[in-house]
Amino acid sequence: MNPQHDIQSLQDYLRKTLLDPVRPGQLAISGSDGELTWSELSVAVTGWMERYHASAPHPDAPVVLYGHQQTEFAVAIYSCLLYGITYIPVDCIYPTERLKEICALAHAPYYYDVLQRTFVHTGVAAKPLQESHLAYMMFTSGSTGQPKGVQIGRESVWNFIQWVGESFSLPDAPVLMNHAVFSFDLSLIPLLANLAKNGHIVLNSKEAIATESWLESLHLKKVSAWISTPSFAYQKLLSPQFNSEFLPDLAVFVFIGEVLNKALVKQLRRRFPNAKIMNSYGPTEATVATTVVEITDEMMASESDLLPIGTMMPHSFMDITPEGELIIWGKNVMRGYLGLPEENATKLLTRAGTPWRGYRTGDLGFSKDYLYCMGRNDSQIKLNGYRIEISEIEARLLNMDGIHEAVVLPLMKPGGSVLRIAAFCVSHLSTEEIKQGLAKVVPSYMVPSQILLKDVLPLNPNGKIDRKLLDAQARVS
Structure with a gap:
């Protein structure tokens, strides 16, 4: 590992890609506030930097970027990457109190209002950052409230750009669909893949996605790469145009961010028989993703309920403890949590x-070919004295014919003990049929006492299943 070499390589690559684009007339970004070609993007990132120097000259402190799916948001991110400014993305769908809290925690004297x-x-x-050459900080939910x-170095970003361009089966000059808010690191897959492949990233606001014409817009833009959580794709299956x-x-x-199950893969293969389906895995603390694999017929035909998450990216490896915990090692691992020495x-x-x-993920896994x-x-x-793995109940439900999506939650009492187990299923089966099938x-004692049928499972702003909302719904049902 040579971080300084990687940092310089990233700088050289960004200068070439952004300031001397290979496809100057091709669209580079489409967002809620318009479109930019690669040549227009080159001008825009330089202009952003000039305004930054004029208005917020604190090169050793991070800058917060505050907006939602605008082309200008991507311009600001690309400019920060190009000119070595540590940025913190915060989506405006979050309350302003969270924005203020993050600015205070990061000692950020300015935020950029993208709109x-x-x-x-x-x-x-x-306050200058203790870590030098950070690319960005991504703020996640903390156990302390x-x-x-999460501090990610520029060397990690360079490693990721090279990997995503080579290993994700992306077509040349791809048109990349992004639905994730920029404060969710899933959004960095299309953002950085766009730099790696000289393509076109299509940003989608939550308002646009909610319209009936949203898939029509993807059709018109000729989207060639879909990047999302499995839950988001599940919701789109409700549309007959999603084929x-x-x-x-x-x-x-x-796919990344959640477990990819066979039920979704089967439906996607029926609707998109020639499309490749890639499964990826990685926590925010390991620069977006750290494994990837193409889902094959052999994997789908296996007796296991689980699909593999793949093989490790270059310059990294996985340790698995005797207890089964996954530990990620490599230059993709974060530089630590900001100001949390005990957690670090x-x-x-x-x-x-x-x-x-190395980073202790808290995830459990194993290695078998993948x-x-x-x-x-x-x-x-x-x-009631029985030890139960919630993830096993979910896997069993998802393996049942007739169940398309399932989430299982332990409903907790104020003292921390379990009140009951609730399952939420997207299915045409009745609750009794689900219980009978699961009991087989x-x-x-592992059969949930409460099963609620849903047309779709609700998503939080990051595109993941909103477990807090489901918990609240179970308690009033």
Whole structure:
């Protein structure tokens, strides 16, 4: 590992890609506020930097970017990457109190209002970052009740750009569909793949996605690469237009952020028989993704309920503890959580005499030809004295014919014990049929006492299943 070499390589690559584009007249970005060709993007990133120097000259402090799916948001990100400014993306669908909290935690003196295209003083005193050459910080939910900042170095971004361009089966000059808000690191797959493949990223606001004409817009833009959580794709299956006849250019699906199950793959193969389906895995702390694999017929025909998450990216490897916890090692691992030394001491690992960084994921898995992930090490519960793995109940439900989506939640009492187990299913089966089917493959004490049928499972702003909302619904049902 040579971080300085990687940092310089990223700088050289971004200068060439953004300032001397190979396809200057081709569209580079489409968003809610318009479109830019690659030559127009080149001018825009330079202009953004000039305004930054004029309005917010604190090169050692991070800058917060605040907006939602605008072309200008992508311009700001690309400019920060090009000119070495650590950025923190915050989507405006989150309350302003969260914006203020993140600015304070990061000691960010300015945030950039993407919609107004102005720098706003936060009233927070600038404080230089202890880590140098950070590309970005992504704030995630924290167990303490405050968001925690994941610090990702520029060397990690360079490693990811090379990998996503080579290993995700993306077509040349792809048209990349992005639905994820920029404060969710899934959005970095299309953003960085766009740089790797000199393509066109199509940003989609939550308002646009909610319209009946949204798939029509993807058709007109000739989207060729779909990047999302499995849950988001499930919702689109409700539309009869979500097929290869209406979207003939769609050549590859890339999934990350949740477990990809066989039921979704089967439906996508019926609708898009020639498209490749890629499954990827990785926590925010390991730069978006760290494994990838194309789902094959052999994998679908296996007796296992699980699909593999793939093989590791270059310059990284996976350790699996005797307890089954996945530990990621490599230059893709974060530089640590901002200002949380105790959590860093728990989650980050080092190897004596080497520059390798390790991260304890809390995910459970195993290796058999490919890597597999099978849930969290904290998903185990006790109910009436019985030890139960929630992830196993989910897997069993998803393996039942007639169930398209399923989420299982332990409903907790205020004291921390389990009240009951609830299952939410997208299915044409009745609740009794589901219980009877499940009772055939698991002990009776693992059959959820509460099963709720849904047309679709609700998603949170990051495109993942909204488990908090489901928990609330189960408690009033």
